[in-house]
Amino acid sequence: MLSKRIIPCLDVRDGKLTKGIKFKGNVEIGDPVETARLYYEQGADEIVFYDITASAEARGIMLQVVEKVAETIFIPFSVGGGISSLEDMRAALLAGAEKVSVNSAAIINPEIISQGAEAFGSQCIVVGMDVLRVEKSTHCPSGYEMVIHGGRKRMNIDALWWAREVERLGAGEICLNSIDADGTRDGYEINLTRLIAQNVRIPVIASGGAGNPEHMTRAVTEGRASAALIASIVHYGEYTIPGIKDHMHQAGVKVRRTW
Amino acid sequence: MIAILNYRAGNLTSVKRALDHEDIPCRITDDAHILAESRGIIFPGVGAAGSAMNNLRETGLDKTLNDLISRGKPMLGICLGCQIILDESMENSASTLSILEGSCLRFDDELLDEHHDPINIPHMGWNSVKLVQECELFLDVPQEAEFYFVHSYYPVPRQDLIIGLTRYGRDFCSVFGRPGLWAMQFHPEKSGRPGLKILNNFYRYCRTI
Numbered sequence: 001m002l003s004k005r006i007i008p009c010l011d012v013r014d015g016k017l018t019k020g021i022k023f024k025g026n027v028e029i030g031d032p033v034e035t036a037r038l039y040y041e042q043g044a045d046e047i048v049f050y051d052i053t054a055s056a057e058a059r060g061i062m063l064q065v066v067e068k069v070a071e072t073i074f075i076p077f078s079v080g081g082g083i084s085s086l087e088d089m090r091a092a093l094l095a096g097a098e099k100v101s102v103n104s105a106a107i108i109n110p111e112i113i114s115q116g117a118e119a120f121g122s123q124c125i126v127v128g129m130d131v132l133r134v135e136k137s138t139h140c141p142s143g144y145e146m147v148i149h150g151g152r153k154r155m156n157i158d159a160l161w162w163a164r165e166v167e168r169l170g171a172g173e174i175c176l177n178s179i180d181a182d183g184t185r186d187g188y189e190i191n192l193t194r195l196i197a198q199n200v201r202i203p204v205i206a207s208g209g210a211g212n213p214e215h216m217t218r219a220v221t222e223g224r225a226s227a228a229l230i231a232s233i234v235h236y237g238e239y240t241i242p243g244i245k246d247h248m249h250q251a252g253v254k255v256r257r258t259w
Numbered sequence: 260m261i262a263i264l265n266y267r268a269g270n271l272t273s274v275k276r277a278l279d280h281e282d283i284p285c286r287i288t289d290d291a292h293i294l295a296e297s298r299g300i301i302f303p304g305v306g307a308a309g310s311a312m313n314n315l316r317e318t319g320l321d322k323t324l325n326d327l328i329s330r331g332k333p334m335l336g337i338c339l340g341c342q343i344i345l346d347e348s349m350e351n352s353a354s355t356l357s358i359l360e361g362s363c364l365r366f367d368d369e370l371l372d373e374h375h376d377p378i379n380i381p382h383m384g385w386n387s388v389k390l391v392q393e394c395e396l397f398l399d400v401p402q403e404a405e406f407y408f409v410h411s412y413y414p415v416p417r418q419d420l421i422i423g424l425t426r427y428g429r430d431f432c433s434v435f436g437r438p439g440l441w442a443m444q445f446h447p448e449k450s451g452r453p454g455l456k457i458l459n460n461f462y463r464y465c466r467t468i
Contacts, residue, residue, distance in 0.1 A: 001373060001426050003385040003405055040451070045385055071276055076407060076449050096272065098449065121305060123381060123409045172381070201368075203379045224374060226384065254373075256385045258403040259451045 003256045004220040004248065005045035005227035006241055007205060008234055010035060012081075013052050015061035022237040033068045039234075040073035042241040043259045047073070048101070048175075048229065051081035063095045070096020078126055080175075084109075089116050093124060101175060103128035104148040107155055107162075110169055117170030126205075127166040128175045131159045131192060144192055151179040159192070160199060167200045174204045175229065181209030185233070188215055193223035205229050213239060213247035220253055261285040261462060262297035264324075264340070266314045274303045274337070277448035281455055283462045291323045299465030300324075300332060303448075304339025308363070308412070309351025311343055321356055328358055333439045333465045335396075341435075341442035342414050350412050359436065361416030370428025378428040381411040388423040388433050388445070396434075396441055396460045397423075404453035406445035408433070414444060439468070 010032055011018040017030045021038075029035050036047050049069070051062045059082065066079055079092045080101030089100045100120075106113050106127050116125045130151060136143040144159035163174055176196055178189035188206045197204040203226035206219035216228040233239050245255045263274050265287050278285040278301075285301075286293060294300060302324075304311070315321040328334055336344050343355045348363035355363075370378045385405040390397060413431040423434030425444070433444045441461070447454035 001386065002382065005384055070273070071280065074277055074280070074449060074455060075451055094272075096276065098273075121307075123305075123383065173383070198376060201377065201379055203383055221374075224376065226379060256405040258401050258405065259453070 001254050002226075003045070003254050004225075005205075006043075006216065006244060006248075006255065007046045007048055007227050007229050008039050008044050008241070009048040009050060009207075009229050009231045011050050011052055011231075012062060012065060014058045015065055018052065019235065021235045032065050033072055036069050036077070037072050039241065040075055043245060043256065044075065044241055045227070045256055046075060047077040049077065049079045049081075049097075050101075051079065053082060063091055066092060066095040066097050080126070080128055085112070086115055086119060089120060089124070093120055099124050099126050099173070101126040101128050103130065106166065107146060107148055107157065110165065113166055113169040113171050117172070122170050122172035125171050126173045126175055127171040128177065129159060129162065129166075129196075130177050130179055132179045133189070133192070142195060144195070147179055151182075160195060163196045163200050167202050171202060173202055174200065175207055176204050176225075177207040177229075178209060182207075184209050185211030187211060188219040188223060188225075188228070190218055190223045193219055193225050197224035197226075203227065213244040214251075216244060217248050217251045217253055220248075221251075260297050261465065262294050262300045263287045264294070264300055264302045264320070265289040266311060266318070266320055271303050273446075274301055274448045277455060277458055278462075281459055281462075283458065289318060289320060291320075294323060294327060295332075298333070298468065299461065300327070300334045301461075302334060302336040302340030302344070304337055304341070304343065306339055307350055308339065308343055308348040308353040308355060311339055312353050312355055315343075315356070324356065325358060328440060331439065331468070333461070333468055334441070335461050336442035337448070338410060338444060338446055341444050342412060344440075344442055345414055345416060348412060359416055359420055359440070359442070361414060361420065361435075363412045363414055365412050366428065372428065381409055382413075382427045383409045385450075386425050386427060386433075386445070388425055390423045390434075392422045394422045394434065394441070395438070395464060396457050398460050400453045400456050400460075404450075406433075406443075406447070406450040406454060408445045410444055414442065416442075439464070
């Protein structure tokens with residue numbers, strides 16, 4: 001049976017982690033390659049790098065990071081942030097990423113999804129969705145609306161419609177981030193996760209709101225997600241990946257525990 | 260030296276990176292002489308069966324491979340490289356290399372997961388392999404180890420060739436072959452330490468031939 005995946009997400013700016021990562025013994029690390037290696041050794045099932053670099057010249061630095069990561073860890077990893085063309089996708093995949101993630105660029109230019117799937121295969125193309133809970137309306141019958149720029153810009157697009165649309169266009173996976181839950185540590189937004197996961201046939205990664213291992217268990221059981229994205233709860237050493245997996249295992253969730 | 264077959268389908272560098280990391284000498288090549296000189300061949304695979312077969316036929320690599328294997332050259336097929344050594348694939352209705360007997364089918368849309376929801380297609384993520392035959396590639400690989408899969412089609416080889424089974428809505432064959440000629444649906448190069456162990460075991464076998 002397929003295991004549910006636990007995926008740490010690392011934010012990178014100008015080739016460095018935006019926040020130091022604390023490990024046992026209070027060692028603080030800002031190097032994305034070294035941090036990826038540590039999570040790999042701790043049993044992460046996949047790793048997401050999110051490039052928040054602003055300048056174009058720093059994009060080359062990110063590709064160097066990707067190349068080093070690919071020589072260091074032997075699990076899949078994806079790169080998102082700033083990917084807005086086929087050329088950006090090609091560069092990240094050639095540097096060794098298994099998948100690329102598009103977010104705002106896909107809303108502005110949906111064809112990038114089908115073009116990417118055609119050129120590199122659906123399995124490479126992850127569509128990131130930032131979603132805001134809203135009043136149900138004729139424009140947003142599901143009560144969830146697509147937003148971009150970290151939630152600052154509402155797009156007047158229904159999230160459920162968009163999820164089905166990205167599947168139709170050839171996305172291989174959806175990374176579903178709830179803007180309402182993000183940063184709260186109160187748990188993933190289960191209703192949203194389940195709504196999307198049950199209405200598409202591609203895997204859905206739940207994102208936003210992880211505060212403890214119980215939240216991840218709920219995301220992949222009640223929420224029907226295939227994977228859970230985590231960040232601060234492991235970055236600050238509060239929980240470890242093996243600890244989270246033990247908890248999920250005890251709750252009856254199939255997770256990978258031998259690596 | 261291990262030859263990584265270059266048939267212009269998908270990314271071959273992840274296999275090379277894994278072999279480099281394990282200090283296994285290797286070359287990415289489509290040269291028949293280098294393939295012949297190698298101790299063994301890895302047939303990697305990302306992409307679709309139809310276009311991959313077209314590339315192999317156009318370059319004559321289909322005949323080269325058949326010839327080398329009939330003369331006992333060890334080979335490991337990975338993912339598409341595992342499917343394409345069978346007779347035919349439902350994907351693009353392609354007739355494939357016929358190195359081993361069998362075909363390739365698509366996961367049925369009607370299959371259900373543990374929540375009784377329809378399964379996701381592709382089968383993507385980590386899953387275990389239950390060995391039904393001993394296989395030296397799995398020497399010192401823990402029984403509970405899991406491997407990274409990403410595919411929509413699965414191999415159906417002749418019954419006696421089946422080495423390992425994986426459960427996804429149904430049991431399907433994830434490893435098959437015979438000594439010296441193995442095929443696996445998952446990606447050992449993306450499966451952490453257990454996957455690297457399999458690549459090492461393949462290299463060790465190649466060195467004894």
